[in-house]
Amino acid sequence: MPGRKVIIGASDRESAFYEDLATRYGTPLLVLDRQRLIAQYRRLQRALPDVDLYYAIKALPYVAVLQTLNEVGAGFDVASSGELDLLVDLKVSGRRTIHTHPVKRDSDIRDALRFGSTTFVIDNASELNKLQPYRGRVGVLLRVSFRSESAVVDLSRKFGCLEEEIPDIVREAERLGIHIRGLSFHVGSQCGDAGRHVEAIQRCAQRMQEVNAFARAPLATLDIGGGFPADYALEGLDIEAFCQPIRKTLAELPADWHILAEPGRYLVAPAVTSITRVIGKSLRGDIPWYYLDDGVYGSYSGQIFDHARYPLQVLRDGPTKPSVLAGPTCDSIDIIAEDIALPELETGDLVIGHQMGAYTAATRTRFNLLPDARFVVIDHGNQESDAVGG
Ligand SMILES: Cc1ncc(COP(=O)(O)O)c(C=O)c1O
Incomplete structure (x- = not known):
């Protein structure tokens, strides 16, 4: 993971924008910009024009996010009944959802079917037995493992069958009367290299042609x-540009194949900004420490679970010195940034975290029973609604 981007200072307009939100709603905040979310969705759609996009709800499970993406026609990748519950009030058709958790309880399957979701992902033969009672109503995607060194988060260690296992799992599904519709994979999150997608697509295509022979x-x-x-x-x-090689590879597949994707991070990361306040400061040795009202047990939890380093911004300008930004809990692990060059901050100053939509609020805890960052929705820079909680 490369070093962290730090922005020192802000325009008057930017400062006023953040100060206004902090004054209205208090801190800590996570601010969702709906238009930015829509722009990300449209960009990815343009980059992958023949691919149906299913937003991976796990990345940022808020109704305002789902509502916005629903309005622009996205589908939804659901991994639990809890995620499915968020869709109920939005009246999303089950046909626009896929259940992608490879290991399910019977209640997960029944909840999904009740919702109208019929596409399920599996990655081993024993999972087929769970779907067998519902065989007439389900279509299955078989997840294949492709380990990735260029992704920050390798998602094929825990899930995905080996390529060599595909024919036997398909035969077992046929024996049980279950239709395997196709294959799926995840090359790992925050993938730095589209070559991984390209290789996985090519290998899956080859395996699909082999299976289709029998x-x-x-x-x-x-x-x-x-x-x-x-x-x-x-x-x-x-x-x-990132998707160009993926597009080219997909164009070589049979024209009647249905291609889908489950993007999470790309859609939501830039759409959310964190606003925290300095609640205390001290000099430890000659290093200034600034304690914020949000940290790695809260919105910055992705620094632990997701290995992310979010770009940070302070609104004050001036000569910098190596400093520490720490979170509000009593634990020493709760440090957002060490050895970060900052101008001298004062208690009450705001610190902004950018690109903070993906795997941030989703993985936070309530350690020390400190309040969660409030989730605020804006549209074109205007406060639209204050969506606290789900
Ligand atoms: C099954 C599945 N699909 C989609 C995603 C979303 O991936 P990303 O946020 O890298 O787009 C994840 C992330 O964990 C996942 O596990």
């Missing part, structure tokens, strides 16, 4: 997972 019903769906990266370095990541 299968009673052909495999004709390929789910290319997530992994599309967020721009944590604020370098102006070009998703169109």
